[in-house]
Amino acid sequence: MVDSDPGTIIAPRQLNSARRVLIRLLILCSLLVAVGWLVHDDQGRPIVRAIVEDYSKQRGIRLVGERWPAIFEAAKQEDLDPSLVAGIMWSESRGVSGRVSSVGALGLMQLVLTAASDAAERLGLEAPDHDTLLHDDALNLALGCNHLAWLRDSTPEWNAEALLVAYNTGRGRLLEWSQEAGSYQLWVASQEVRHAAGRPMSPALIYARETLRVRNAFREQFAGD
Numbered sequence: 344m345v346d347s348d349p350g351t352i353i354a355p356r357q358l359n360s361a362r363r364v365l366i367r368l369l370i371l372c373s374l375l376v377a378v379g380w381l382v383h384d385d386q387g388r389p390i391v392r393a394i395v396e397d398y399s400k401q402r403g404i405r406l407v408g409e410r411w412p413a414i415f416e417a418a419k420q421e422d423l424d425p426s427l428v429a430g431i432m433w434s435e436s437r438g439v440s441g442r443v444s445s446v447g448a449l450g451l452m453q454l455v456l457t458a459a460s461d462a463a464e465r466l467g468l469e470a471p472d473h474d475t476l477l478h479d480d481a482l483n484l485a486l487g488c489n490h491l492a493w494l495r496d497s498t499p500e501w502n503a504e505a506l507l508v509a510y511n512t513g514r515g516r517l518l519e520w521s522q523e524a525g526s527y528q529l530w531v532a533s534q535e536v537r538h539a540a541g542r543p544m545s546p547a548l549i550y551a552r553e554t555l556r557v558r559n560a561f562r563e564q565f566a567g568d
Contacts, residue, residue: 404560406438410451410480411565417484421492426565427503428488430558431510434550440480449477452487462489501527503558507551517547 407414407429414432418425435453436442448455454462460470466489468482476483494509495501498518501509505527509517517527524530531548538544 400433400437403433403437403439404557407433408438408561408564410438410484411561413481413484415565417481417488420485421488423488423492423495424503424558426558426561427554428484428491429561430554431487431491431507432484433557433561434511434554441477443477449473450483451480452483452490454483454487454490458490459483459486462486462493465489465493504531504548504551504555507554508545508547511550512545512547 410432411425411429414429415425418428432438432451435448436451438451440451442451442453443449444453446455449459454476456471456473456476459476463470463486466485471479471482471486476486491506491510494506494514498505498509498514505517520530521527524533534544534548
């Protein structure tokens with residue numbers, strides 16, 4: 344007896360048709376991704392990269408904002424601007440716990456163990472180990488605030504931008520750059536000349552200026568606190 348069920352005949356055709364549609368969709372997606380890397384936004388970033396970065400930034404604003412009460416209290420202990428601390432947390436970790444950088448900086452405020460140990464000693468605390476610094480958000484925030492306050496107090500002539508450059512690259516390195524240029528202001532001027540000539544500006548200075556922009560956003564968001 345011959346099987347008259349049409350499904351035995353139509354199913355393979357449907358399967359082949361579905362495969363063709365899937366292949367076309369994959370090709371279309373590949374083309375869109377390729378175009379996304381070839382086409383740039385007004386900041387010179389590939390569109391795909393811009394979408395990912397902008398999403399990460401906005402998500403970071405939300406996550407750091409959710410930590411505002413803890414940030415406010417930790418900043419108050421060191422007489423710091425909580426909006427500046429929030430800006431640093433946004434730049435360093437986007438408010439995500441448990442992050443480790445390529446140079447071994449840990450946690451919300453991205454502290455290396457040596458800086459964290461120095462801050463802990465100033466606070467009369469036991470030096471944290473790797474896992475504690477990475478996962479104890481409250482401790483990481485307190486040590487980060489103390490480190491920032493130490494930078495401020497040890498070099499009172501520095502403005503907020505300079506403090507952020509030092510937080511990012513290290514106090515000793517910034518002092519060296521400033522000495523070579525003649526002053527911090529002259530070092531900044533030299534970086535701006537490089538940028539105007541189409542050469543890359545110091546990543547630490549870019550970090551500082553973006554952090555200040557985010558600080559201003561947090562000031563507006565939490566102006567009533």
